[in-house]
Each structure stands twice: as C-alpha cells, then as structure tokens.
Amino acid sequence: MQQVFKRPQSLKDVQTHFCPGCHHGTIHRLVADAMDLYGVQDKTIGVASVGCSVFLYGYFDIDVVEAPHGRAPAVATGVKRAKPDNFVFTYQGDGDLAAIGTAEIIHAANRGEDITVVFVNNTTYGMTGGQMAPTTLVGQKTSTSPYGRDKSKDGSPIRMAELMAQLGGVAYSARVAVDSPKHVLEAKKVMREAFGYQAEGKGFSFVEVLSSCPTNWGMNPLKANARVGEEMIPYFPLGIFKKEEA
Amino acid sequence: MSKRLFVKGNEAAAMGAVEAGCRYYFGYPITPQSDIPEYLSRELPKLNGEFIQAESEIGAINMLLGASACGVRAMTSSSSPGISLKQEGISYMAGAELPGVIINISRSGPGLGGIDASQSDYFQSVKGGGHGGYHIPVLAPNSVQEMYDLTMHAFDLADLYRTPVMLLGDSVIGQMKEALVPNARPVRELPEKGWAVRGKSGAEQRVVKSLFLGDGELEAHNWRLHAKYQVMKEKECISEEYETADARLIVTGFGSVARIAHTAVAMAREEGMKVGLFRPVTLFPFPEKALAEAAGRAGKVLVVELNTGQMVEDVRLSVGAAAQVSFYGRPPGAGSLPSPEELLEVIRKQYDDTAR
Numbered sequence: 001m002q003q004v005f006k007r008p009q010s011l012k013d014v015q016t017h018f019c020p021g022c023h024h025g026t027i028h029r030l031v032a033d034a035m036d037l038y039g040v041q042d043k044t045i046g047v048a049s050v051g052c053s054v055f056l057y058g059y060f061d062i063d064v065v066e067a068p069h070g071r072a073p074a075v076a077t078g079v080k081r082a083k084p085d086n087f088v089f090t091y092q093g094d095g096d097l098a099a100i101g102t103a104e105i106i107h108a109a110n111r112g113e114d115i116t117v118v119f120v121n122n123t124t125y126g127m128t129g130g131q132m133a134p135t136t137l138v139g140q141k142t143s144t145s146p147y148g149r150d151k152s153k154d155g156s157p158i159r160m161a162e163l164m165a166q167l168g169g170v171a172y173s174a175r176v177a178v179d180s181p182k183h184v185l186e187a188k189k190v191m192r193e194a195f196g197y198q199a200e201g202k203g204f205s206f207v208e209v210l211s212s213c214p215t216n217w218g219m220n221p222l223k224a225n226a227r228v229g230e231e232m233i234p235y236f237p238l239g240i241f242k243k244e245e246a
Numbered sequence: 247m248s249k250r251l252f253v254k255g256n257e258a259a260a261m262g263a264v265e266a267g268c269r270y271y272f273g274y275p276i277t278p279q280s281d282i283p284e285y286l287s288r289e290l291p292k293l294n295g296e297f298i299q300a301e302s303e304i305g306a307i308n309m310l311l312g313a314s315a316c317g318v319r320a321m322t323s324s325s326s327p328g329i330s331l332k333q334e335g336i337s338y339m340a341g342a343e344l345p346g347v348i349i350n351i352s353r354s355g356p357g358l359g360g361i362d363a364s365q366s367d368y369f370q371s372v373k374g375g376g377h378g379g380y381h382i383p384v385l386a387p388n389s390v391q392e393m394y395d396l397t398m399h400a401f402d403l404a405d406l407y408r409t410p411v412m413l414l415g416d417s418v419i420g421q422m423k424e425a426l427v428p429n430a431r432p433v434r435e436l437p438e439k440g441w442a443v444r445g446k447s448g449a450e451q452r453v454v455k456s457l458f459l460g461d462g463e464l465e466a467h468n469w470r471l472h473a474k475y476q477v478m479k480e481k482e483c484i485s486e487e488y489e490t491a492d493a494r495l496i497v498t499g500f501g502s503v504a505r506i507a508h509t510a511v512a513m514a515r516e517e518g519m520k521v522g523l524f525r526p527v528t529l530f531p532f533p534e535k536a537l538a539e540a541a542g543r544a545g546k547v548l549v550v551e552l553n554t555g556q557m558v559e560d561v562r563l564s565v566g567a568a569a570q571v572s573f574y575g576r577p578p579g580a581g582s583l584p585s586p587e588e589l590l591e592v593i594r595k596q597y598d599d600t601a602r
Binding site for chain 1: 451
C-alpha cells in the first residue's frame with residue numbers, strides 16, 4: 001500500500017499542548033515539510049521567540065536557541081554570522097515581531113541576513129491572555145481594548161509582509177493563511193519557496209501566516225477559523241509582495 | 247612577543263580580544279568606548295571575522311547571544327546607558343549559561359549623565375543588573391596593560407564557567423594611552439563546548455534556553471547557578487596589595503581611582519604613615535577573604551570611589567567587625583577626579599584618627 005500522508009521527518013512524534021483549534025500545529029507541519037524538502041533538518045538552527053511559539057524545541061527535532069521577547073532576528077543574525085553554513089529560521093508571533101521586536105526585524109531584514117522568518121499573525125497576544133497586538137483589527141475587542149481597537153487612539157493594524165517588501169535587504173516576502181485546505185496548500189508552496197531562498201543562498205525571506213487563536217478570541221475553533229477568512233484576509237491580503245530573482 | 251606599543255586602553259581591550267581568538271563583535275556607538283568597535287571594524291574582516299554595527303545595544307547583545315550559542319568567541323562593548331539596554335540580554339545569557347564578553351567603559355549617570363570617569367555602575371555590574379538573581383564575573387582593569395590582559399582572561403572565564411563576563415573600565419582607563427606589551431594568550435585548559443548548537447547532524451537535539459517549566463526544574467537550575475558562583479568565589483578572586491603587610495590603614499578602591507590612591511599611599515609612606523593599598527581586580531567574585539585579612543591586621547579601611555558609595559557595602563560585608571570602614575566618594579562632575587594630594591589629606595585625617 002502506498003503511503004500518501006505522513007509526519008514530516010523534522011517533527012517529533014509528540015502530542016500537541018496547544019489549545020483546540022490553534023493553528024500552530026498546521027504551521028509547524030508546513031515549516032517541517034519545507035525543511036524536509038531541502039534536507040536541512042540536520043543543519044538547521046531554529047530561533048524560538050517568546051509567547052506560545054517558544055515551544056519550538058518541543059515539536060521540531062532540530063537544534064534551537066531561545067531568544068528574548070522580540071529579539072529573535074538579532075539572535076538569528078548572531079547565529080548565521082557565526083555559522084554561515086547552517087540553515088537558520090525564526091518563528092515569531094505578532095506581539096513579538098510587530099511590537100517589541102520591530103527594530104530587530106526591520107534591521108535584520110534590511111541587512112539582508114540570510115535567514116528565514118516565519119511570522120504567525122493571529123491579531124492578539126496569545127500566551128499572555130489575549131491583549132491587543134499591533135495587528136489587532138480596528139474594532140476588535142481584546143482584554144486591553146475592551147471597547148474595540150480605536151484607530152484614532154491605537155493606530156492601525158500593521159501590515160508586516162508589505163512593510164518587509166519595501167526593504168532593500170529582503171529577497172522574498174509573502175502572506176498566507178491556514179484557514180482552509182486550499183489556503184494550506186498555497187501556504188505549503190509559499191513556505192517551500194521561502195525556505196528555498198535561504199537553502200539556495202538567495203537571502204532574507206519572510207512568510208506571514210494568518211492564523212487563529214480560538215481561546216483568546218472567545219470563539220469555538222470553527223468560528224475562529226471562519227474569522228480568518230471573513231475578517232483578517234480582507235485587511236491582510238494574501239499574496240507574494242516581493243520575490244527577487246537571484 | 248615582547249614589543250612595546252603605545253596604545254589607548256580601548257584599543258588594548260580590542261587587541262586582547264583578537265589575541266584571545268574573538269572573531270565576532272556586535273556593537274553600537276557610544277562615548278567613551280567607540281574606539282573598540284572602530285578598531286574591530288578594521289581588524290576583524292582581515293581575520294575572516296564578523297563585525298556588525300547593530301541597530302541598538304539590544305540588537306548587539308542578542309547577536310552576541312546567538313553567536314555564543316554556536317560556541318564561537320564573541321564580544322560586545324558599550325558604556326553605561328548602553329549597558330542598561332544590554333541587561334535584558336545579559337540576564338538571558340546568564341540563564342542559558344552562555345559565555346560572552348561585555349566591555350563596559352562606564353560613564354556617569356543616572357540617565358544621560360556625562361562622559362567623565364565614574365564608578366556609579368558598580369551595583370549594576372556586580373549585583374546582577376538584569377532580572378532574575380544572577381551574577382557574572384566582573385573584572386576591573388586599572389591600566390592599558392590590564393585592559394589587554396584581563397580581556398583575554400575574561401574570555402577564558404566565560405568559557406570555563408559558561409557565563410557572560412564583564413570588563414568594567416571607565417573613560418580614564420579607556421581613553422588614556424600608555425605602554426602595552428602584547429603578550430601571547432596564557433593557555434588555560436577549557437572544557438569542550440558540547441552544548442553549542444550546530445545543527446543536529448544525526449546527534450541528539452541541542453537546545454539553548456533559560457525557560458524551565460518542569461516541576462522543580464527552575465529551582466534546581468538556580469541552585470546550580472548559585473553553586474557555580476560559590477566556585478568562582480573560591481577560585482577566581484584577584485586582588486593586588488601594596489604596602490599592606492604592616493599597614494595600620496588600608497586604602498581600597500578599584501580601577502582608575504585605585505591608581506590615584508596608589509600615588510597617595512606612596513606619598514603617605516614618604517611621610518612615615520603606615521598605609522597600604524588593597525585593589526580588588528575582580529569585583530565579582532569580590533576578594534572578601536584577602537581584604538578581610540589585610541583589614542583585620544590594619545584595623546581600619548578607607549574606601550575611595552568615584553560615586554557616593556557602592557563598593558563600600560561589599561567592603562563592610564567582607565571585613566565585618568574586624569575593621570572600621572570609612573568612605574570617601576567623588577561622584578562625577580566636571581573635573582571631579584580627586585588628586586593624590588586630596589586623597590592624602592583624607593588619609594592623614596583617617597590615619598591621625600587611628601593614632602588617637
């Protein structure tokens with residue numbers, strides 16, 4: 001019998017501890033699939049950030065360095081400069097990358113560090129309990145925007161994939177979603193392409209993944225999944241914003 | 247090598263780093279330490295090393311964290327306000343047990359302060375500085391030669407104990423020029439860096455982290471770190487003594503002010519006063535035992551610092567009831583360095599008190 005679906009080699013055979021309906025598991029699969037495709041598991045150094053994404057090392061069977069909140073791109077810079085032959089990626093949430101770590105991501109990208117950044121955008125701070133993030137949509141209620149995000153007071157949600165595309169050092173920037181089988185398949189293709197940029201030495205690559213946080217959104221997994229398509233994608237359009245041919 | 251060079255203290259530290267095998271430097275400009283990144287931006291590329299001018303001190307310390315996690319010798323440098331920004335990363339490095347050298351050519355504060363010589367970062371340096379209750383070795387050079395020698399020593403300590411190490415100088419030590427004999431690095435037996443990430447290559451996964459969530463795991467980690475600090479206290483104290491054997495008054499101070507105190511003590515000896523100098527070279531671990539011995543013999547200690555009194559607390563803890571401790575401080579301000587004559591006056595007063 002032909003096996004058509006299996007666990008990627010780069011993922012450990014462990015049970016998930018993430019909340020029901022959380023998309024981290026799906027995104028982990030996509031990252032692991034891309035690693036397997038280029039056969040880089042054995043030379044990969046992952047950089048874990050702060051928040052739910054810190055548990056990288058519990059799921060990926062790779063070497064991992066843990067970074068302080070927001071600093072993963074700086075840590076990855078140190079890793080890659082010390083070990084240019086290793087494959088290096090960061091895995092960061094929206095609070096981590098788009099708030100406290102804005103300086104680190106913009107400058108690592110602008111230097112054109114030869115790393116890949118996986119940016120998981122669920123419009124909220126997950127681990128700390130659902131506070132307002134830089135990506136929280138206008139009107140969205142969170143534990144620190146109880147009346148809904150107010151554009152005049154809180155500003156507009158930051159579109160990171162577009163911002164990254166403006167920087168000279170960025171070779172690849174895209175936004176995908178994992179709310180439907182179709183989008184997951186598209187995301188798989190994009191993730192492979194982004195990892196390929198580094199695997200082939202083409203420079204800094206960035207993938208923003210729209211995902212859900214049912215627990216902090218106060219929704220069941222199906223409704224949370226539906227929100228990604230109905231509310232997030234209209235504001236955060238999917239697509240490839242930069243693709244430099246090297 | 248026995249050539250004599252005439253270089254600045256900051257350059258000597260950078261040269262010591264290169265001699266120690268450091269090939270990775272991450273930094274951000276700030277006075278009065280910018281000669282260090284300037285030197286290394288010239289020299290490291292010639293040695294196939296990497297120099298990165300980071301976007302901030304925070305960026306720099308985290309680049310150091312990443313490079314150190316790979317097992318290479320790496321360094322950053324800054325000055326007081328910049329060191330405040332680096333404290334987050336230093337705490338993470340202490341927690342994850344990562345080696346790395348941080349040079350602090352301190353300036354005055356609080357806040358923006360000024361660029362004059364100051365020792366007001368003593369607490370911040372030796373009491374942890376960042377969150378979480380840790381220590382790092384802190385070395386206090388008082389000459390250009392020591393900037394070179396102690397930088398090399400700092401790299402060895404870092405690797406031996408898997409800890410960040412700080413070299414704490416100030417603008418006098420960093421900016422002055424004097425003779426340097428760039429001796430080759432002393433060889434110290436150091437452990438293999440089996441913990442460093444390098445890509446699994448079929449082996450067991452390596453994780454460099456400071457998050458310990460398992461039941462009792464963090465407590466055990468903290469006790470283990472504590473035990474490491476006790477070993478440092480036993481084995482790594484360095485101090486220098488001058489005319490302390492028969493002294494009835496011990497003057498103590500570190501770094502630049504200890505040089506001035508040295509001159510003042512020599513002047514006091516010429517006047518027939520039995521005064522000695524005790525200079526801690528390691529501020530953490532603080533040379534408690536050696537100081538307590540010298541102070542116990544003398545019965546009296548005068549602490550001189552370029553601040554309103556910080557190291558004096560460690561002196562009091564070290565000597566306990568064995569000696570009477572007094573303090574003379576000159577916090578920074580334009581032209582605030584004490585002259586040898588000024589310190590001699592203070593010594594005379596303290597010494598006369600002893601005679602009474």
